[in-house]
Amino acid sequence: MADIPLKIADPYLIEQDMNSYSDEDRSVWSELVHRRMADLEQWACHEYLDGYKLIGLRDDEIPNLTEVARRLEPRTRWATTPVSGFLPHGAFFEMLAARKFPTSTKLRSRQSIDYTPEPDIFHDVFGHVPMHAHKIFADFLQHYGAVCATVDDMEVLEKLGRLFWFTVEFGVIRQDGKIKIYGSGVISSHGECHSVLDGSCQIHDFNLAEVLATPVKVDEIQKTLFAIESFDQIYEAMHQAEKQLLVSQPTI
16 A cells, blocks of 8 residues: 655654653653553453554553554554644544554653643553554544545534544443453543443443534543444444535545
């Protein structure tokens, strides 16, 4: 597959400098991974754990994005692509459509180890990228970006953003008779994960109409999440949402 040149996102692309990470950064990375894997070995979905191994993540080494992309590309044609920080939505969607995941190279400080509002390499790579090794999830994410890149209506984008939020960011799945986690916000956050595990968060069966009608809350622990039965379900939900919300738009 030919590499798709980026136009809107191009000004935000950077190079990762592996020499910029200090011993303190490596210590923070190690602590973050150890803390989360204590939960994830039991409560992350199989697909996340398989992807974690495939992309070669380690607790003693901050990821080299070029190496992660080298492992990922043959599997699903996705790449971890370093960016300078937050992207405008057009640049974000363009990158997803091109199977280039916008990835921060910065790592949170020890003072912000529990939470950082800024994008960082722990949330982006540890939280998101293992799922990009799963073909159905990877195709869903690419199609989401391709559809959103064609949309100018902010109300439609807001509704599609709810689908992204309750899957890519805060998705859970029924697996082995339990609720398992796959969304990056639950994977990377001790507080969000334990809210699910201890029953503080209500788990509804995934229903597209309810998901599209549920406002996103970015500044609090999630109170309601939606459990899928398989990743085919979100792939199909994206196509259903496209038909419902973009009736006047050309089909992708």
